[in-house]
Amino acid sequence: MKYLTTIGLEVHVQLKTRSKMFCACAVEYGAGPNAHTCPTCLGLPGALPVMNQHALELTTLTGLMLDCAIAPYCKFDRKNYFYPDMPKNYQISQYDLPICVGGAVPLHDLAYPKDAQKSIATPDKKVGLVRIHLEEDVAKSFHYDTSTGVDFNRAGTPLMEIVTEPEIGSPEEAFAFLSSLRQILLYGGVSDADMEKGQLRCDCNVSVRPEGQAEFGSKIEIKNMNTVSGVRKALAYEVQRQTAELEGGRKLQQETRRWDDASAQTFLMRTKENAHDYRYFPDPDLMPVRTETLVTTARAGMPELPSAKRARFVDQYGVSGYDAAVLADDQDLSAYFEAAAAKAAKPKAIVNWVLNDLLSAVSSAGKGMRECPLPPQALTELVDLIDAGKISGKQGKEVFAEMFGSGKGAATIVKEKGLEQLSDTGTLEALVDQVIAANPKPVADFKAGNPAPLNFLKGQVMKLSKGQANPVVTSEILQRKLTAGEGPGGV
């Protein structure tokens, strides 16, 4: 029997604000334990929350980027439960009136895992969203041998929750969804979305049902995933486990599981019986929010989205769709390419240098594009020299390495190394004549119909010019001179 997989994700995104959601404490990753706390984020009695406008703006911007409807007004609610990392015994969140409703995340080909890019089940798929709401993050517990410590630096930092429709059909699509979403968040400057720092985390809901069955299978949730590859692995494991259960004639029940990366398995955490009732109610300390001015501000900050950038690169610079996607994948890389291509005679030539030579040089230097020692204009200069036939492509590689290491300009290096190609036809013709006169045997062989000596003769011209003869022009002149006067009455 065939089984269908249904996946929905709840993604938590830490917003890139300077201060927390409801107090003025700094948001800083890696600060000493409890360095950024105050009565509000410690939940002390009587402390009052004040909304962070920037967090509201960033959430609105996310909604606009993902084509959501922005609610005319939204409100904050208390989600009640006890946990040591949440000092108020409730979390401020949004229940029935979130900021953003609907919307979708378009999945692009390069967002799929590399090994799955050739077998994408539904190209150009868009995964629909249910909602995006804003809440505060909780503190972080650290478990030691005999005790547990709580660090409240994270408590109260702005957290955006993005909930998808159950429209993701495979672990690979879930991977593509997270990568595509992450790219858009980075484009909007909404979050650094660094999963290692816990800035992007997700809960996965996955169920399996026999093909032909209308209702979804039992929803099983995997909590707190913090790598995109982990999400793919955990989902693949669950799909296999649930399918095996169903095939063995066993029933699945709604439950929450946790993924263990080391053993590559999921483990049961709790079943539906002890599901929470959070008893939401509107937070009486916070007024509802009208979103009109937030929308105006967010609209002004709308970036060019990755899909638009990819299309524009193809149109404007004539690069391939694949190259455009690779360039647009990284904002620093695409900015570099644009700066170099803007003044280049042939932007298409620039893209090859950027994607091959430059990227590999930057990565072997252990740097990011932002620390690239070669300014874009320098690359343009080099590519234009090659394009104009001043130096060969091979010499270009040499000049490139030197530029990357020394920071000198291409023209300066060409001059210093005496690399400039000899393209002057007058001079080249004289050299060719000299070579023809000095090598009667190969010349005769060639004229007798053996093409092999041509390369030898060309090599002689190169040698005579100390490697500076333009090989293309040299070939042309040689062929012309050797075939001229052929036929009856010829030499």
Ligand SMILES: [Zn+2]
């Ligand atoms: Zn605080």
